[in-house]
Amino acid sequence: MRVVAGALKGRRLVSPPAATTRAATERIRESLFAILEPVIADARVLDLFAGAGSLGIEALSRGAAHATFVERDRKALSAIRANVAATGTGDRARVVAASVLTYLGGATGAGGGALASEARFDLVFCDPPFAEVEVLSATLAHEGLRASLAPGALVVARVLRKHRPALPDGVRIERDKPIGEEALLFLRYDAAR
DSSP: OBOOSSTTTTOBOOOOSSTTOOOOOHHHHHHHHHHHHHHHTTOEEEEETOTTOHHHHHHHHTTOSEEEEEEOOHHHHHHHHHHHHHHTOGGGEEEEESOHHHHHHTTTTTTTTTTTTSOOEEEEEEOOOTTOHHHHHHHHHOHHHHHHEEEEEEEEEEEETTBOOOOOTTEEEEEEEEETTEEEEEEEEOSOO
16 A cells, blocks of 8 residues: 555555455545545544554645544554654654544543544544444544534545445535445534534
């Protein structure tokens, strides 16, 4: 797996050996970042269910100011750390070893406040295992996610086209980009909640 474009174009990224993660293919990343090009510069990025960190690192390569990677799998965490080190993005990256729902609890004060102290995010990638549709729905509905968003933030969920998550009130699909059997859902959250 390689970085597709930007300052780090062509840099090799390692993937965790476990079958618990699935990296976004080059085709997915090309389609995703072609759409995000107008908003990626200087963005603060949150990469949930980060796997090897390919989405967050791609964002950094294309000019994002900072990326926070959240992952609970030990092998995936090792891959993220190796990829951050190999790309020289450590000064613009934070790797968090936690489940996504525990991490998001920090925005509401339930998880020790770890997230509450961070600046809000302009762009969020949400890419859990496809089999965990309930986890994706719970993540998208989590008040901590809403609390972590900067005004006008965009949340991108990668899903199977045949298994759509339930969307909470106040969330709309701004764009639905089908790619083979998958889809990228570009979501906007209402500001007033």
